[in-house]
Amino acid sequence: MTRARSLATESVPAQGEPIPTSFAQRYGAPPPNALNMDSITSAASVVAAGLAVGLAAIGPGIGQGSASQGAVEGIARQPEAEGKIRGTLLLSLAFMxxxxxxxxxxxxxxxxxxxxxG
Structure with a gap:
C-alpha cells in the first residue's frame, strides 16, 4: 500500500476512536517551540512588527489625505487643469x-x- 493511500485510510477514525484534532498530532510534528527562539525575542518581534505596520500607515495616510485635499482644491480653482492634477496626484499616491x-x-x-x- 502506498504512503498516500495509507494516510488516506488511516485518517478516517474507526467508530469510537477519538478524533485527533490535527494531522500533526497523529503523525508527529515538532513541538510548537521548536523554533529555538526565546520568548522575549519573540514578543519583541511581534511588538516591533505591529509598530512597523502602524507607523508605516500613519505617515502615508496623513500625506494621502493632504495630497487629495490639495488636488481637490486645485481642481476646484482650475477645472481646465484637472487632467494634469489628477495624473500628478495618482503618481504621488502610488509613491506614498x-x-x-x-x-x-x-x-x-x-x-x-x-x-x-537565535
Whole structure:
C-alpha cells in the first residue's frame, strides 16, 4: 500500500476512536517551540512588527489625505487643469502607498524570517 493511500485510510477514525484534532498530532510534528527562539525575542518581534505596520500607515495616510485635499482644491480653482492634477496626484499616491508596503514587508520579515532568532 502506498504512503498516500495509507494516510488516506488511516485518517478516517474507526467508530469510537477519538478524533485527533490535527494531522500533526497523529503523525508527529515538532513541538510548537521548536523554533529555538526565546520568548522575549519573540514578543519583541511581534511588538516591533505591529509598530512597523502602524507607523508605516500613519505617515502615508496623513500625506494621502493632504495630497487629495490639495488636488481637490486645485481642481476646484482650475477645472481646465484637472487632467494634469489628477495624473500628478495618482503618481504621488502610488509613491506614498509604497512606503506603507515597505512597512508591511519589514513586519513580515520580523514575523516569519526573524533575523534576531537565535
Amino acid at each position: 502607498e509604497s512606503l506603507t508596503i515597505y512597512g508591511l514587508v519589514v513586519a513580515l520579515v520580523l514575523l516569519f524570517a526573524n533575523p534576531f532568532a
